[in-house]
Amino acid sequence: MEWSPSDAATMIARPGAHDDKYSRGVLGVMTGSEQYPGAAVLGVDSALRTGVGMVRYRGPERATNLVLQRHPEAVTAEGRVQAWLLGSGMGEPDDDMRRMLLDALSEKVPTVVDAGALGLLGHASGPVVATPHARELGRLLGVEPDEISADPARWCAVAAERLGAVVLLKGSRTHVAGPRGTRLACAEATPWLATAGTGDALGGILGALLATHSAGLAGGGEEAERMLVRLAATASLVHSLAALRASGGAPFTVLELNAAIPQTVAGLLSGIAE
Ligand SMILES: NC(=O)C1=CN([C@@H]2O[C@H](COP(=O)(O)OP(=O)(O)OC[C@H]3O[C@@H](n4cnc5c(N)ncnc54)[C@H](OP(=O)(O)O)[C@@H]3O)[C@@H](O)[C@H]2O)[C@@H](O)CC1
C-alpha cells in the first residue's frame, strides 16, 4: 500500500494544553563520531524541527560541541528518554561506543537503528526500526546490493522477517515492512535527495516521531508493529515532502531540507496536499 499525506497526518502528535516537555517525549540521540561529527548535527536538527519535547544528545566531545553550537536547546546530560536514535555517522563503533549503544538498546524503548548501529540490531530489547540503504542491507543479509535494488519491496519484507524488526529500506522509493508482514511504500522522492547526509536527517525525523508516540508503542505486539511501520513511512514522507519544498527543482543542502520540515508538518496537519 502506498502511504499518502493524509495517512501521514494521522501519525503526527499535536501537543495539547496539558503537555510539557516530558509528556511530549524525550528523544535520546547517540550518533556521530570523530570521523563523521556532522551526522550528529543533522539528526538533532531534523528531530527538533519535526517536533519533540526534548533531545538528549550523547556522543563524542567534538560532535557534542558542534551539536550545542547549532542547538543550545539540546541537553547533553545523561537521563531518561522515551526513544533512541542510534548509529548515524558511525562506522564500526569502538569499544566505548559499542558499550553505550548496547546500554541504549537494552532500555526497551522504541529505537531507530541506523548506519554503525545496524550490526547490533540483534541486541535490541524494545521495538526497533532499522533504516539501511541497499548496501547496508546487503551487508546485513549477505546479499549483493544490486540484487536488493532490483526488488527492494521484496527484500525489505524478507529483511523484516529475518531480522525480526521493522525495516525501512532507503532508496528513490522507500519501502517499510514489519516482521508480521505489514508493508508500506512511499511515492518516489526527488532525485535531488541523493546527496550525503539526507539519511542522517531522516533518522532524526523518525526518532522524533517515535519519541512522541512512545506510549502507543509501549504495549508491543501486532498493534505496536503496525504503528511503527506507519511512523516509519510517515518519516519518509515528511522527509521527501520537505526535500521538495527545499528543492523547488534545484539542488539543496541538508540543513535547507531540515529548515523546510516545520512547514511540511504544518501542511500535513492542515490537510494541504503538496
Ligand atoms: N556529514 C556527515 O557526517 C555524513 C556522514 N555519513 C555517515 O557516513 C557513514 C558511511 O555512510 P555510507 O552509507 O556512505 O557508507 P557505506 O554504506 O559503508 O558505503 C561506503 C561504500 O561506498 C563506496 N564508495 C565510496 N566512494 C565511492 C565513490 N566515489 N563512488 C562509488 N562508490 C563509492 C565504497 O566502496 P569502495 O570504495 O570499496 O568501492 C564503500 O564501500 C555512515 O555512518 C553515515 O551515517 C553520511 O551520511 C554522509 C554525511
Ligand SMILES: Nc1ncnc2c1ncn2[C@@H]1O[C@H](COP(=O)(O)OP(=O)(O)O)[C@@H](O)[C@H]1O
Ligand atoms: N535517487 C534517489 N531518489 C530519491 N531519493 C533518494 C535517492 N537516493 C537516495 N535517496 C534518499 O536519500 C536518503 C539517503 O540516505 P543515505 O543513503 O543514508 O545517505 P547518507 O548516509 O549520506 O545520509 C534516503 O532517504 C534515500 O531514500
